[in-house]
Amino acid sequence: MVYSAPGFHVVAGVVCCLFGVAANGQSESAFTVPGAFPTSLYSKYYNSPTATTAQPQPVISDPVTHEVFPLSLTDPDNIPQNDTVDPHPLPPVASPSQILQQAITQIQSIAANAAFGNSQCARCQASLEVAKFVALSAPDQGPSLAVSLCEYFNYSSTCTANYGPLALGPIFTQVVAYADVGGYDGQLICAEFLGLCSVPPTLPLNLTGWFSKPKPNPLPPPKQPTGERLKVLHISDLHIDPRYANNAEANCTSGLCCRENSYNSESPHTPILPAPRFGYFLCDSPYALIAAVLQAIPPLTGSETTGFNFTLFTGDMLAHDPDYQQSRAYNEYSEVVLFDLIKRMLGPGPVYVTLGNHDNYPTDQAAPLSMDGDLGQQFSWLYDHVTALWEYQGWLPAASVEDSRAHYAAYMVKRADGLRIISLNTNLWYRANYLNYINASHPDTSGMMRFLTDELQAAEDAGDRAWIIGHVPSGWDGTNGLYNPTDLCECSVDRYTPHVIVNIFWGHMHEDELSIFYANNGTNISAETAQAVSWMGPSVTPLTKLNSGFRMYEVDSGTFEVLDAYTWKSPVDTYSQLDSQLQYGPAFEFEYSARDAYGRNIPWGANDPLNATWWHLVTEQMETNSSLVSDVWNTYQGKGSVFIPPCTGECVTARICYIRSGSSSIAQQNCPRGYGSVQ
Numbered sequence: 001m002v003y004s005a006p007g008f009h010v011v012a013g014v015v016c017c018l019f020g021v022a023a024n025g026q027s028e029s030a031f032t033v034p035g036a037f038p039t040s041l042y043s044k045y046y047n048s049p050t051a052t053t054a055q056p057q058p059v060i061s062d063p064v065t066h067e068v069f070p071l072s073l074t075d076p077d078n079i080p081q082n083d084t085v086d087p088h089p090l091p092p093v094a095s096p097s098q099i100l101q102q103a104i105t106q107i108q109s110i111a112a113n114a115a116f117g118n119s120q121c122a123r124c125q126a127s128l129e130v131a132k133f134v135a136l137s138a139p140d141q142g143p144s145l146a147v148s149l150c151e152y153f154n155y156s157s158t159c160t161a162n163y164g165p166l167a168l169g170p171i172f173t174q175v176v177a178y179a180d181v182g183g184y185d186g187q188l189i190c191a192e193f194l195g196l197c198s199v200p201p202t203l204p205l206n207l208t209g210w211f212s213k214p215k216p217n218p219l220p221p222p223k224q225p226t227g228e229r230l231k232v233l234h235i236s237d238l239h240i241d242p243r244y245a246n247n248a249e250a251n252c253t254s255g256l257c258c259r260e261n262s263y264n265s266e267s268p269h270t271p272i273l274p275a276p277r278f279g280y281f282l283c284d285s286p287y288a289l290i291a292a293v294l295q296a297i298p299p300l301t302g303s304e305t306t307g308f309n310f311t312l313f314t315g316d317m318l319a320h321d322p323d324y325q326q327s328r329a330y331n332e333y334s335e336v337v338l339f340d341l342i343k344r345m346l347g348p349g350p351v352y353v354t355l356g357n358h359d360n361y362p363t364d365q366a367a368p369l370s371m372d373g374d375l376g377q378q379f380s381w382l383y384d385h386v387t388a389l390w391e392y393q394g395w396l397p398a399a400s401v402e403d404s405r406a407h408y409a410a411y412m413v414k415r416a417d418g419l420r421i422i423s424l425n426t427n428l429w430y431r432a433n434y435l436n437y438i439n440a441s442h443p444d445t446s447g448m449m450r451f452l453t454d455e456l457q458a459a460e461d462a463g464d465r466a467w468i469i470g471h472v473p474s475g476w477d478g479t480n481g482l483y484n485p486t487d488l489c490e491c492s493v494d495r496y497t498p499h500v501i502v503n504i505f506w507g508h509m510h511e512d513e514l515s516i517f518y519a520n521n522g523t524n525i526s527a528e529t530a531q532a533v534s535w536m537g538p539s540v541t542p543l544t545k546l547n548s549g550f551r552m553y554e555v556d557s558g559t560f561e562v563l564d565a566y567t568w569k570s571p572v573d574t575y576s577q578l579d580s581q582l583q584y585g586p587a588f589e590f591e592y593s594a595r596d597a598y599g600r601n602i603p604w605g606a607n608d609p610l611n612a613t614w615w616h617l618v619t620e621q622m623e624t625n626s627s628l629v630s631d632v633w634n635t636y637q638g639k640g641s642v643f644i645p646p647c648t649g650e651c652v653t654a655r656i657c658y659i660r661s662g663s664s665s666i667a668q669q670n671c672p673r674g675y676g677s678v679q
Contacts, residue, residue, distance in 0.1 A: 002059060003045040033295045033585035035578060037288055041341070046071040052277060052580065055244050055286045062336050064388040069333045074242035076260050082166045083327030086361070089378050090170050091177045094136040102136060109182030121197035124190035128181035135177035142176070143169025161324040168323060168362055168434070174375060175434045184441040188482075192431055202483040202665040203441055211495055212457055219499045223465060225607065226558035230309040231301065233346070234551045235293075236507030237539035239358065240334055241319035244286035246579075250275040251282060256320050258283035276575040278586050281545045281643065284319040289586070290338070293540050293548060293570070294345035296588040300568055301552045307347025309555075310415075314507030314537050315356025315471035323362045331361045332385055343393050350395045354423045355386065355409050356471040356507060357430050366408060366427035367435045368446040383409040410448065412455045419467060419502075419560050420459050424448060426470035426506075429485035436482060443488040452489075456496040465502050465560050473506040473536055475515040477658045477676025478667030480508065490663040493517045497531040498612075502560045504534035510546055511637050511678060512538045512567060516612050516619075517662035522670075525660050527620070530612035534662065535565070538639050542572045544679045545643035549591070561609030565594040569639045592636055598628070619656050626652045638678035651675045 039049040042058035049056040055076070060069045072078060094102070106129055115121050135142045143165040150159035163169050179185035190197040245260045251273040252262035258275035266272065273280070279289040298304040317334045318326070342351055357364045360382055369376040387404040390396035396404060397413060404411040408425035415421065427433050428446040439445045452468070459466045474486040481489075493501055497517065504517075513536040519529040538549035549569040553562045570588045578584060594610055598618045608614070622628045629652045637655075638644035647655060650672050657671035 001046075003048055004043060029300075029590035030587065031296045031299050032587045033292045035582040035585045038291055038295070041291065041344070052246070052582070054246050055242070055277065055288060057242070058287075058337075060333060060337055062332060063392050064385060065332075069329065069336075073327075073330055073333055076243045076245040076248075079243055079259070079261065079325055080327070081161065082324050083330075083361075084166065086328045088166055088170050089374060090139045090142070091135065091174050091375060092372070093139060094177075099133065099136050102132065106132065106180070106182040109180055109186075113183055113187070115187055115197060121187065121190055124194055124196040125182055125186040128176055128179075128186045128189065131176045132179075132181050135173045139173050139177065142173025143167075146172045158322075158324075162322065166324065171362060171365055171434050174367075174371070175437055178371065178438045180439070180441075185437050185439065188440050189437050192437075199483075199668075202487050202668075203443075205443065205488060205491060207491065211453065213460075215495055216460075216499070220463065222499070223559045225556045225561075227607070228557040229563060230555040230557050231303055231306070232553045232555050233297065233301065233303075233308045233311040234314070234505060234535070234537040234553065235297075235311065235342075235540060236314040236537035236550075237316040237356070237510050237541055238290060238313075238338055239284040239316055239319050239539070239541035239543060240290050240338060241284035241286055242333070242337070243319070243321075244279075244283065245275060246277045246286075247271065247274040249273065250280040255322070256282075256284065258286070273576075276579050278575040278578055279542050279548070279572060280575065281542050281572055281641070284543050285541045285548075289542075289548065290341065290540070291345075292586045293550065293588070294341055296568075296570075296586075297346060297550060300588055300590070301566075303347065308349040308552075310349050310421075311342070311346060311351040312469055312505050312537070313342070313351055313353045314469055314505055315354050316358045316507060316539075316541075317356070318358045318363075320358065320543065326361050326363070328361055328381060331359070331382065335359075335386055335389055339389050339393055350413075351393070352395065352413065352421045352423060352469060353386070353390060354469045354471050354507075355382075355425050355427065357427050357432060359386075360427065364427065364430060364432040365435055366425060366430075366433055366446075368428065368438065369408075370445055370447070371435075371438070379408075380405070387411075407451050408446070408448065410451055412458075414464065417557060418464050420455070420464050422452060422455050422466055422468050424452060424468065424470040426472040426474075426481070429474070429481045429489070430472045431480060431482055436485075440482065440484065443484040449485060449488050449492060453492050453495075456492065456500055460496060460500050464500070466496075466500050467502055467560065468504045470504075470506055472508045473513075473515065473534060475517075475534065475658075475661040475663045475667055476509065476513055476536070477654075477671065477673070478661065478664040479676055481664040483663075483665040483668065486663040487521070487665040490517060490521055490666065493532055493662065494519055494521065501532050503562055504532060506534055506536045507539070509536050509677070510539035510541065510543065512536070512549070512551075512639060513637060514615065514659055515662050516615050516660055518612075518660070522660070522662065522666045525616075527613050527616045530616040532662075533562075533610070533612050533615055535562075538567060538569070545638075546641050546679065547572050547639040548586075549639045556607075556609070559609065561611060563595075563607065563609055565610065567591045567594075567636070567639075571640070571642075573642050591640060597632060597636065615659070619659050622652070622656050629655050634678065641678070644678045647675070647678075 044059040046057040146163040249271040634647040654672040654675035661667035
């Protein structure tokens with residue numbers, strides 16, 4: 001049955017609880033949304049949208065394809081186990097001459113690789129050699145080999161589902177077919193995924209000819225502040241879960257919780273903690289939480305009548321489903337739903353989006369265009385679809401559309417105020433992207449850094465300033481970005497800072513974090529060499545054990561420097577109390593101002609920017625007062641969650657080091673490991 005609802009209108013009858021004003025003096029510091037789901041968001045539903053026993057299932061139409069997504073795509077009672085509709089491409093069969101040449105090349109690589117010998121690492125790379133020739137001569141058998149090895153080594157309890165021909169098996173086949181498994185690529189694969197080799201070091205960069213012009217000396221005169229403040233919203237990692245099941249196990253031991261198939265091993269048939277309708281700490285965001293966040297943002301940020309000058313969405317739309325429960329249609333559904341809700345509920349300001357690792361199918365994967373034929377284009381369906389949606393929503397101008405389709409959904413937008421937004425697909429340096437292990441010794445196999453450098457040069461030539469947005473951070477604790485490409489990113493930031501690059505924005509971590517880029521690849525870390533700041537936005541999803549949050553920046557309209565950053569949160573531990581009633585929904589509260597929280601002992605003008613120099617001075621304060629890390633930073637990093645572990649001793653030293661690490665390579669070289677997350 002399809003239920004109809006009135007057409008969309010501004011939500012009325014909002015129940016507010018006011019607790020004073022925010023630190024900026026311009027907006028409310030707390031807001032409580034109504035308990036009832038705003039049914040007017042959609043005209044039709046597959047189920048009754050007023051029920052409190054199940055999440056709403058709106059009827060969604062794709063404005064690009066004009067197709068209506070079926071209920072079976074998101075039905076929490078019938079989650080599909082494998083996508084059998086979309087193509088799952090395999091590499092072409094190699095010719096005999098190619099097989100011969102590859103055999104010669106790989107034997108030479110093994111002979112020249114010092115890591116090869118009587119060790120686990122050597123056996124791992126030798127095994128990859130065998131797999132390589134299977135992939136080259138009989139690629140259709142590659143997934144079967146992956147499943148057999150998975151079962152033999154007891155690597156997973158769901159080998160066929162995870163590594164078969166309808167899952168990651170074709171991706172693994174591509175990787176071993178194209179990678180130098182006897183050399184750097186193989187060592188990196190065996191290190192990152194199996195822990196059988198030591199991680200190979202960052203390779204020296206050869207920047208000869210990389211930059212078309214030397215850095216200007218002297219630098220151009222700095223832009224002058226106007227005193228006018230722009231409002232810029234930063235949201236990240238929404239992870240909508242349209243298969244969320246109210247009252248399913250929320251404290252599960254079976255993977256993603258709040259699903260009909262989730263369970264706790266101590267009580268497999270009866271939920272220990274029934275899933276609240278607004279979400280829980282081990283679950284992704286139900287429809288109800290997404291709508292609540294978007295309802296709360298305008299009144300909390302004082303943007304109800306003005307909207308935002310623009311919004312940054314730093315990626316991750318989809319829930320953390322295993323790959324065998326995903327499909328292209330499920331991916332496109334999430335894109336359509338979220339972009340539509342953001343546009344209708346946050347106002348007319350443009351939204352600049354970057355793709356996250358959970359915005360692709362299979363998850364985490366992005367193929368370099370340098371791969372042969374159709375394999376280099378195997379994710380073009382995604383880039384075409386999101387680009388068309390961004391154009392449809394009016395967020396991406398026509399001049400940027402073709403670039404986005406051709407550059408992995410990366411693009412540059414030159415705003416009328418002179419600021420350039422450069423969006424990157426950072427899956428192309430993400431550790432979990434198996435396809436990044438093809439020619440991994442090269443820092444820019446995909447051409448993504450070439451795209452960034454060319455855009456920065458064009459900005460320099462025009463006298464413009466730029467913001468860079470991406471999903472996977474280049475630095476912090478060094479656990480997410482591969483060393484070689486993030487090392488090149490660090491050098492490119494050095495070349496075009498401070499006169500072009502003003503700020504950088506990431507997502508992915510789900511936590512509230514930040515890293516500083518320094519001159520000369522971080523060889524001299526000081527207030528004088530601090531160049532640029534990369535802000536990591538807090539997540540909307542509570543996964544894992546975090547509160548839901550978002551941030552707004554106040555930005556000078558002339559310099560595009562951040563003058564303050566305001567962060568809000570919603571206490572997820574209160575959500576269970578909101579069930580079985582419709583009067584109140586989640587409460588969102590002002591958490592902190594960055595300037596007030598960290599800058600009270602720093603001599604800094606009220607209108608001076610929170611730039612890299614200021615943040616470095618903050619780290620110096622942290623070195624003399626460890627409570628600024630153990631009490632303040634640690635609390636805000638986890639958005640005030642009740643599950644935040646303490647940070648003392650070496651943890652304090654490590655966090656300061658992570659803040660000073662613009663690249664994974666620098667973090668790996670300089671910092672203690674194991675303290676990057678509060679989850």
